[in-house]
Amino acid sequence: MGQTFSMKNKIIFLLLMVFHFVPIYAQNAEPDFMRSVGKIYVVVATIASIFIGIVILLFLLERRISKLEKQLNNHE
């Protein structure tokens, strides 16, 4: 149990210190992308997710139609 730290421990300690302070630094920095320009991108993300949801429903609808088409073709 020596009093001195090895080089590796020192580096780990240094990295821990650095990353420990990153969140504190980030709080003082500019707001992130979603919160910039009065948080308008939150509205953009909302509208985009509604669009994606409708597209998923259309995709399911298309699968049903294809299945039906296949059944009809098998009979003829």
Place this chain on the structure above:
Amino acid sequence: MIKHWWKILSVVIILYTFIAGLLMPLKPGITSISPARAKAGETISMKVAGYNTHFTQAGKEVKAWLTLDSDAKKKMALSAGKIQAISDQELIIDFTLPPALPVKAKVKDCSLLLDNPIDGSSILPSAIFISQDKLVGDTAGWGDLPKKSLHQATGMKFPFRNILSETIRNLFYHVPLWFGMMLIFLVAMIYSVLYLRSSDPLHDNKATSLVVSGTLFGLLGLVTGAIWAKNTWGQYWSWDIKQNMSAIAMLIYLAYFVLRQSFEDRERKARISAVYNIFAFAALIPLLFVIPRLTDSLHPGNGGNPGFGGEDLDNTMRLVFYPAIIGWTLFGFWLAELYYRIANLRDQQEESEYIFDKGIQKI
């Protein structure tokens, strides 16, 4: 074309909500100030960041006050010293704080009130905390709130709310999904009742297709709500009572599809799922409208206070919000109609297959 007028109407209304809801500007507001605390008797120079403001343009007409509630009814105000506009969005205001607060408290929160003829008046609640050592409560230096000289913002604008800021527009895209879902589920429930009375498979198909589009709206309501919550409440899921209850409601409706899959017989499937659908709607009402009001919630209009309104929904927003409900509801009925037509075709196909098979057996 004439038969489909309501589909065209829904698209026109939704387009209107996109254009009007996104292009209408917000009223001017105050986003942040520094410092956040001061001591009585000090002279502070306060940095103010505004949003959609016109400080340079208003020039010397900009006025500022620190206001506080001296008791339950009375508001007192301290007018500013020198006001310097750095840009349209930045101000530096000098305040000379009197040696004592007008209240007998160690710390008191003060709001910042700004006023100019172009932007009207705007307020940042609890902007600065002022502390004092002696608990005297001296009103010297503090005056009355200059209510009469304040200006009103003109023009069609959405209200500026702190924390919300531009996301107040989500009211037109998140809330109508839930309103639409309720109406769609209501009609689905009515068709389930009709099915039980008539045993007409067309009614069953109508109910099922409406549940499909209603569930889509509900799931989208959860997703859009989570995105909104992340950037205003801080987390995607805050275990808020209304979030939890609506998630439970969505699970109940997802189980409807699982239930339908578990029956082979067409009539049994239709009858049992119709009964389930009626009970699901009966569960939806307390889950969304009763339980969230019994406890505290982050959602507005909860915790004993029914409905939202006041400053969260002013008349400008109603112009977009109510059409959005109609537009999205009609759109949901359109989606349901597509599913309904396919379900009918599938039924016809299965029936003809059944007759075909019977014919082969006879031969």
